[in-house]
Amino acid sequence: MKRFWAWAAIGVAAVYFFLPLLGMLEFSLKMRRGEYSLDAYASVLGDPQFQASFGYSVIMAGLTIVFGVLIVVPTVFWVRLKLPRLRPVMEFVTLLPLVIPPIVIVFGYVRLFNTSSWLPLTGSALGTDFLLLCGYAVLSLPYMYRAVDTGLAAIDLRTLTEAAQSLGAGWITVLARVILPNVLVAVLSGAFLTFAIVIGEYVFAALLDRPAFGPYLVWAGGNKAYEPAALAVMTFALTWGCMALIQAVTRFSKHTRMPR
Amino acid sequence: MAYLDLSALEKSYGANHVVKSFDLGIEQGEFVSLLGPSGCGKTTVLRMVAGFETPSAGAIRIGGQEVTHLRPNQRNIGMVFQAYALFPNLTVAQNVGFGLKIAGLPSREIALRVADMLELIGLPEMGSRYPFQLSGGQQQRVALARALAPRPRVLLLDEPLSALDAKIRVSLRAEIRDIQRKLGITTIFVTHDQEEALSMSDRVVVMNGGRAEQVGAPFEVYNQPKTRFVANFVGTLNALEAIVTDPGAGKVTIQGQPLRLPQAVQAQAGAVLTLALRPEAVHLHGDGDISLPARIAELQFMGSVIRVNAEHAMGVIKLDLFNKPDTPPPAVGEDIALRFWAKDLIALD
Ligand SMILES: Nc1ncnc2c1ncn2[C@@H]1O[C@H](COP(=O)(O)OP(=O)(O)OP(=O)(O)O)[C@@H](O)[C@H]1O
């Protein structure tokens, strides 16, 4: 009897979650009258605006990942190695982006870096792109930090570092050849999460007025009929793909690096 | 000046004074052990030599060059850790070649040197394996090869054997010593296992509370301990109370039996003096300056040696007898006489 209720609960949750998705999928296939077709998808993929905004967001996601890794990995490494007492502070700071609404952050940016400020980043497209990159890095910080922190907890950081140093390695070499390869799996899972976040982000891109995928999604939602459903399905697939990749990478690493 | 010279080293963590006026000179090619109980500062001394800790005072010189403030990666010192610390993402060969690659050697030369090192540690076929595919003993040998590959000036080992099981520990002891002799590399070996220190080293440094209590060859440290701590920590000791009768002449009595110690005694007549005696200096048969009546309380047959606890009027004495197949050992409860020579008694400060 207990079993039954457990399954019933799961069933209700599944219906609640999947039914709208199924509806959306079904709708996205109905562009051609009277039969199912992929016309909506073809229309989306053929839209130059889609191509431009999606390309822009993919590039931004890639840059955000590189930027985030370059900031987070050395920082977490250093805090774990030399300033372990700062770890609670780090935890707190990296949680802030989850607590502070993006709209507040972006207004802060605009106030600080507008054209009449000491660092007029919003004055040029490139400067605004950089500002957007920083915003994305902040948004993904909680995930990136936790992924890297867990990765570094799994290795004997201090001894590996000292072993490398005694073999002549400087800090850069230690980070690049010893630490990074050993937390690569963790970094990758942080990277996929970052990718998913950046692809779907709306507030930053819209308020900084950059041609990203998020604003395009919203625009398409207001101006087209079937394409938004197709876009939503594609975005879901992309996000799930990222999550599957995280799983795959984690699983893969278990095969190559079993504990003794 | 010795090849590796530690002079007046001090190390404090806040108010915690961990290493105190530590002096040690090690000749080129010498194998020296730091021996002492947990927390006595062995690792701290080693880490200062490696450059992972900066001494609060004092100087470290290698081959006449002061290295006290050089960074670890500029010292050219090899280090082996208790936890192996192999790079898990690299193969055995890549691990061994790590230091050579950083030194910028051409890859052909690296391959040759790596092959040599793997030969030296007896694992020539294992180059393409990953660390997790090796046993603990094999991993530690790879760690040794990795530390030695860049031809360091000094090799440091911090309890490299204590994570291994007993049998491998003993065989690896001999292997490490063998490799060390072959390469003639100046070595400091940290351990809290006296057997390890005594059996491997040219000299042993017995440490206590951050100080070097005694430095000497294993034979010397064992047979002529300078302090009570050294006598107690290195090997087993029996304590005997003696009453001083003539301090200048070294005359004392043990349970009423007079005897003369080899040296004068720093105590007044009538004072009680504690003398120490090694288990192997006590016999049941033959002659001795002293003969104490006793009864066998416990007996352990260990193979070549028989370990005996004998109760006498003022306590228990432990002694070791050699197993002789034609002489059966005494039985528990048997009355015996403990005999020993005055020259074997160690007067402790
Ligand atoms: N980073 C540190 N901060 C504060 N105290 C320390 C630090 N490292 C070591 N100590 C203290 O210094 C003392 C000596 O430590 P050390 O590691 O040198 O001992 P050890 O002789 O190697 O002991 P063991 O046999 O247990 O390894 C200990 O009391 C330890 O608590």
Ligand SMILES: [Mg+2]
């Ligand atoms: Mg130690």
